Amino acid sequence: MPHKKTLRAMAQQRRGVIVPGAFNALSARLVESVGYEAVYLSGAGLSNMSLGLPDLGFVGLSDLAEHTSRMRDAVNIPIIVDADTGFGNALNVRHTVRTLERCGADAIQFEDQVAPKRCGHFVGQQLISTQEAMGKIQSAVDARHDPDLMIVARTDAVASLGIEAAVERAHRYAEAGADVLFIEAVPSIQLIEMLPMRFDKPLLLNLVLGGRTPSVQAETLARFGYGFVLYANAALQSALTGMQRALVSLKHQGILDEDPFLVTPFSERQQLVDKPLWDAIATKFGPAGDGDPTD
Known part of the structure; x- marks a missing residue:
């Protein structure tokens, strides 16, 4: 089944599929190698790991497109791409969808903050109007070539306007055509349990380590009815810990030896980057010994 159809089926099943975030092609391949069913290209991860900057809207569309293409080449599982605010108005959103769809995105996430955005677990987010956000979602839906490309609509309204305002916005985004709804920074388990009962569309829940949303077992979230459980930067934070140690x-x-508690073994690293495959290609298609190079 093509990736987009696979991801859409996962959302509809509402079984709390855990989706780890990745910040480059190799981290995405690690996600796949462990056995996860989908991967999330994190805007915060790109900003932190590629630029050394916080999640404050520094990543541009060209950066995101390049990393989406690299990740698509590296893995054979669906990719959800964090496109922040869509890099502008409804016109920019259309261009963003066309660009990221060509690069291999299977779902694209847009949020309702004023640009430049802020991480949903920071303070000080400012929101565009509900009407403008709906227009951007409608533009995204209209722009896609493949109807199975999912549009994920995120609202950051909880922090500044409260949970009922966030629910109201999410309903409007569903009316605008969003396939998956994402209410960011849900502050309590009681609210986490309540939200799926308020919507016909599948929901994504973001569990940020150290953030505002309490951690809940994926089995419990599946029972509540969530489609996806996002751990956007768990791999990033654990990678930093490993590098520091x-x-x-x-x-x-x-001195540093190949201690498996500190470093990934050399042989495992070569497996992750598919060196045996490239060795086989070199053997099959490379020069055949010391003969005449013009043969």
């Missing part, structure tokens, strides 16, 4: 050990000890 290895580098601190090297600094203090003056």
Whole structure:
């Protein structure tokens, strides 16, 4: 089944599919190798890991498109792409959808913040009007070539306007054609349990480590009726921990061995980047020994 149809079926099943975030092609491949069914290209992850900057709207469409293409080449599972505010108004959103669909996105997420956006677990988000946000979602839906490309509509209204305002916005975004609804920074388990009962469309819940939303088991979230459970930057935060531990050990000890508690073994790293495949290609198509190179 094509990736877009597969991802749409997952959403409709509402079984709390865990979707880890990735910040580059290799982290996406690691997500796939562990056995996850889909991966999320995180805007925060790109900003943090590629630019060394916070999630404050520094990533542009060309950066996002390039990383989407790289990730599509690296994995054979569906990709949900975080497109922030769509890089402008409804016209920009149309261009964003066309660009990211060509690059291999299977779902594209848009949010209702004023640009430049802020991480949903920071303070100080400002929202565009509901009407403008609906127009951007309608533009996104109209722009897609493949009707199975899903549009994920996120609202950041909880922090500034409260949960009922967020629910109202999400309903309007569903009317505008969004396939999946994403209410960011839900602050309590009671609200987490209530939300899926308020909507006909599948919901995505974002569990940010250290953020405003409490952690809940995926099995419980499946029972509540969530389509996706997003861990947008769990891989990023754990990668930072691993790098810190290895580098601190090297600094203090003056030597670093292939300790599996500190570093991924050399052989496993080569497997993750498909070196055996490239060796086989070189053997099959490369120069055949010392013969005449013009043969």
